[in-house]
Amino acid sequence: MDFWRRFASNRGGVIGLVLLVIIVAVAATAPLLFPNNPWKMVSRPFLPPFENMKFILGTDTVGRDVAAGLAHGARVSLLVGLVSTVAALLIGIPMGALAGYFGGRVDDALMRITEFFQTVPSFALAIVIVAIFQPSVVSITLAIGIVSWPPVARLVRGEVMSLRKREYVEAAILQGLSAPSIILRQVLPNAISPIIVMASLMVASAILLESSLSFLGLGDPNLMSWGYMIGAARTVIRQAWWLSFFPGVAIVLTVLALNLIGESLNDALNPRLSRRRS
Amino acid sequence: MKILTRIVGRLVKAAVVLLAILVLNFLLIHAAPGDPAAVMAGEAGATDEMFLAQLREKFGLDQPLHVQLWKYISDVARLDLGYSYRQQMPVLDLILDRLPATLLLTGTAFAVSLVFGVLAGVLAASRVGKWSDTLISSVALLFYATPLFWAALMGVLLFSVTLGWLPPFGYETVGSGFTGWRRALDIAEHLVLPALSLGLFFTAVYSRMTRASMLEVSQMDFVKTARAKGLSPAVIERRHILRNALLPIVTLAGLQAGQLVGGAVLTETVFAWPGIGRLMFEALTQRDYNVLLGVFFVSAAMVILFNLITDLVYGIVDPRIRVQ
Numbered sequence: 001m002d003f004w005r006r007f008a009s010n011r012g013g014v015i016g017l018v019l020l021v022i023i024v025a026v027a028a029t030a031p032l033l034f035p036n037n038p039w040k041m042v043s044r045p046f047l048p049p050f051e052n053m054k055f056i057l058g059t060d061t062v063g064r065d066v067a068a069g070l071a072h073g074a075r076v077s078l079l080v081g082l083v084s085t086v087a088a089l090l091i092g093i094p095m096g097a098l099a100g101y102f103g104g105r106v107d108d109a110l111m112r113i114t115e116f117f118q119t120v121p122s123f124a125l126a127i128v129i130v131a132i133f134q135p136s137v138v139s140i141t142l143a144i145g146i147v148s149w150p151p152v153a154r155l156v157r158g159e160v161m162s163l164r165k166r167e168y169v170e171a172a173i174l175q176g177l178s179a180p181s182i183i184l185r186q187v188l189p190n191a192i193s194p195i196i197v198m199a200s201l202m203v204a205s206a207i208l209l210e211s212s213l214s215f216l217g218l219g220d221p222n223l224m225s226w227g228y229m230i231g232a233a234r235t236v237i238r239q240a241w242w243l244s245f246f247p248g249v250a251i252v253l254t255v256l257a258l259n260l261i262g263e264s265l266n267d268a269l270n271p272r273l274s275r276r277r278s
Numbered sequence: 279m280k281i282l283t284r285i286v287g288r289l290v291k292a293a294v295v296l297l298a299i300l301v302l303n304f305l306l307i308h309a310a311p312g313d314p315a316a317v318m319a320g321e322a323g324a325t326d327e328m329f330l331a332q333l334r335e336k337f338g339l340d341q342p343l344h345v346q347l348w349k350y351i352s353d354v355a356r357l358d359l360g361y362s363y364r365q366q367m368p369v370l371d372l373i374l375d376r377l378p379a380t381l382l383l384t385g386t387a388f389a390v391s392l393v394f395g396v397l398a399g400v401l402a403a404s405r406v407g408k409w410s411d412t413l414i415s416s417v418a419l420l421f422y423a424t425p426l427f428w429a430a431l432m433g434v435l436l437f438s439v440t441l442g443w444l445p446p447f448g449y450e451t452v453g454s455g456f457t458g459w460r461r462a463l464d465i466a467e468h469l470v471l472p473a474l475s476l477g478l479f480f481t482a483v484y485s486r487m488t489r490a491s492m493l494e495v496s497q498m499d500f501v502k503t504a505r506a507k508g509l510s511p512a513v514i515e516r517r518h519i520l521r522n523a524l525l526p527i528v529t530l531a532g533l534q535a536g537q538l539v540g541g542a543v544l545t546e547t548v549f550a551w552p553g554i555g556r557l558m559f560e561a562l563t564q565r566d567y568n569v570l571l572g573v574f575f576v577s578a579a580m581v582i583l584f585n586l587i588t589d590l591v592y593g594i595v596d597p598r599i600r601v602q
Contacts, residue, residue, distance in 0.1 A: 116298055121578060127543065128571065131570060132309070208423075215544065216562060231427075234431065234548065238439055244428070244432075244435075251428065256423040
C-alpha cells in the first residue's frame with residue numbers, strides 16, 4: 001500500500017502507467033480490433049487519414065491500413081522490448097554478481113569485458129549482428145540484449161560489493177553456505193529494487209533500438225513494426241506525411257510512458273535516493 | 279615521467295580493445311550462416327563456384343582458423359580492411375572518402391548538444407521546482423523518448439517541405455559550382471537539420487545530467503560554507519556549483535560521444551549525408567559485409583581515440599581524475 005501511495009504521488013508515473021495500460025490493451029486486442037493481416041491491401045493506396053472512417057489513420061503506399069499496422073506493431077515493440085531486456089538481465093546480473101562477490105581477478109576480468117562492450121558503439125554493433133545473422137525476431141532480440149547488458153553488470157556489481165560486507169552475508173558464509181546460494185538467496189534479493197528501476201528504463205531504450213533497426217530495414221520481414229512503417233514511408237514524406245507521423249507518435253508515447261514509470265518506480269523504491277535528489 | 283607511463287598505459291589499453299574488436303569482427307564473419315567466402319563477396323546465393331574458389335584461396339579460407347585470424351589482424355595492421363566487390367574499391371578508400379562528412383556532422387552535433395544541454399540543465403537547476411524547470415525537464419523527457427530518425431523526418435517535413443527554409447537532403451547544392459565562403463555557407467545550410475536532429479537526443483541527455491549534477495553539488499558542504507560566508511547566489515552558482523558540476527559532465531559526454539557515431543547511421547540515411555553512416559546503410563542493403571565490418575571497426579576506433587583524448591585532457595585539467 002505504501003508503495004502505491006509513493007508511486008501515485010508522482011504525477012508523471014501515473015500518466016505513464018495509464019498510457020502503458022492503453023498501449024498494452026491495444027496490443028493485446030489487435031487481432032480482434034483488426035482481424036485482417038496488417039500486410040494485406042484493404043483500400044486504395046495513399047488514402048489520407050480521417051477521410052474514410054473505416055481506415056481512420058489512412059492507408060500506405062500499397063493500400064495497407066495504417067491503424068492495423070500500428071496495433072500489430074505494438075505487439076512487436078513490446079515483445080522485443082521486454083524479451084531483449086530479459087536477455088540483457090540474464091547476461092548482466094550474473095556478470096555483475098560474480099564480479100562484485102568474488103572481487104580480485106574475477107572482478108578484473110569480468111569488468112574488462114564489460115568495459116569493452118561499453119566502448120564499442122552499441123548501435124553499430126547491433127546493426128552488424130542483425131545484418132550478419134539475418135534479420136529475425138531472435139537475432140534482433142539477441143543483438144539488443146548483447147549491447148544493453150553492461151550497465152546492468154555495473155549496477156549489480158556495485159550493489160553486490162556493498163551488500164557483501166553486511167553482517168548477514170558474513171553469517172551466511174560462516175554457516176558454510178555455498179557461494180551460489182549466498183548470491184542467489186541472500187545478496188540478489190536485496191539488490192532487486194534498483195535492478196527493477198533500471199529494467200523498466202531498459203525496455204524503453206530497447207524499443208527505441210528495435211524501431212531504429214527496423215527503420216534501416218533490419219526488422220523481422222514477417223512482422224509489422226513501427227520502425228518498418230516509418231522506414232518504408234521515408235521516401236514519400238512529401239506526399240504522405242501521415243505514414244511516418246503516426247508510427248512515430250506511437251513510439252514516442254510508448255517510450256515516454258516507460259521512462260515516466262521508471263522514474264516514478266525509482267522514487268517509490270528508493271525513497272532515500274529521491275529525497276536526496278530533490 | 280608519471281604522465282608518460284600513464285599515456286603509454288592508455289595506449290596499450292586502447293590497442294587491446296582494438297584487437298578485441300578485430301577478433302569480434304572475425305568471429306562474426308565466421309559465425310555467419312553460410313560460406314565465409316560467399317559472405318565476404320556478398321553473394322548470398324553462391325552462384326559462381328569458380329569465383330568463390332578463387333576467393334577462398336585468396337583469403338586462405340581453406341587454412342585453419344588461427345592462421346586466418348592472424349592474417350586478418352596483420353592485414354588490418356597494414357591498413358588493409360579488405361575489398362568491396364560491390365563497389366570495386368578497397369574498403370579503406372571508401373571509408374576515408376566518407377569520413378570527413380561524418381566528422382563534420384558528429385562534431386557539430388556534439389558541440390551543439392553539449393552547449394544547449396548544459397545551458398538548459400543549468401537553467402533548470404537554478405529554478406528547481408518552478409515552472410521553467412518543469413518546462414525544461416518535460417521537453418528534455420520528450421526529446422529523450424523521440425527516435426532520432428523520426429525527429430529527422432519531422433524536421434524535414436516542417437522546415438523543408440512545409441516552410442521551405444532549409445534544404446531537405448544532401449551535403450551541398452549539386453552543380454552549383456560554389457567555391458570558398460559561398461560553398462562553406464551552402465554546406466552549413468545543409469548541415470543545420472542533420473546536426474540538430476542528431477543532437478536532439480543528446481541535448482536531452484546532457485541537460486538531464488547537468489541538472490542532476492548541479493543539484494548534487496549544491497548540497498555539498500563547501501557550497502554551504504560559501505553561502506554562510508554571504509556570497510551572492512549568482513557567484514556561488516557560477517564559481518562553486520557550475521565549475522564542479524561541469525567537469526564530470528564533460529568527461530561523461532566525451533565518453534558518450536561514441537553513441538553519436540551510431541546515431542549518424544540514422545541521420546545520414548534520412549538526409550542522404552555522404553558519410554560513413556550512409557555507407558553503412560548502403561552496405562546493409564547490398565549485403566556488402568566487408569564494408570559493414572570496416573565501418574564498424576573504424577567507428578569503434580574513432581570512439582577509442584576520442585575516449586583517449588578526453589581522458590588525457592581531463593587528466594591534465596583535473597588531477598583528481600588521474601587514475602592509477
